[in-house]
Amino acid sequence: MPLTTEERAEFLAEPHIGALSVDSGEPDRAPLTVPIWYAYEPGGDLWITTERDSRKARLIAAAGRFSLMVDRVTPTVRYVSVEGEVVSTEPTTDEETRAMVERYLPPEAAQAYLKEVQPTFGPGVTIRMRPRRWLSSDMGPVE
Structure with a gap:
């Protein structure tokens, strides 16, 4: 059963790992x-x-859009998929990096990640997408 507008927005706001898809730009390749x-x-x-x-x-820069799907399997199988155009691409700020890391990792792990792992990456960009098309479902209790 599709989720309501509020349910899908609340679900997407939770810290799931997303599956990002974007056109590969190559006729003989599937989307990345x-x-x-x-x-x-x-x-x-x-x-x-x-x-x-x-x-x-x-x-993403070439396509100007991407899709993101998030799901879970407990307590019910549920997913939300959004697709939309890129509305901005800017250099990632330290505040954005910290906010993203702290969204996914507990405090001690976030501190270690920011100190030891994050510096191994090259310069970052923050890409913002305005959700335009939504797909969602809650498939009920897992028996």
């Missing part, structure tokens, strides 16, 4: 689909961060 952290507040734009020179950043 990769796992990614994301952030979203109901009614706002969805945003991701990635390395400025990554393949996904280049493909």
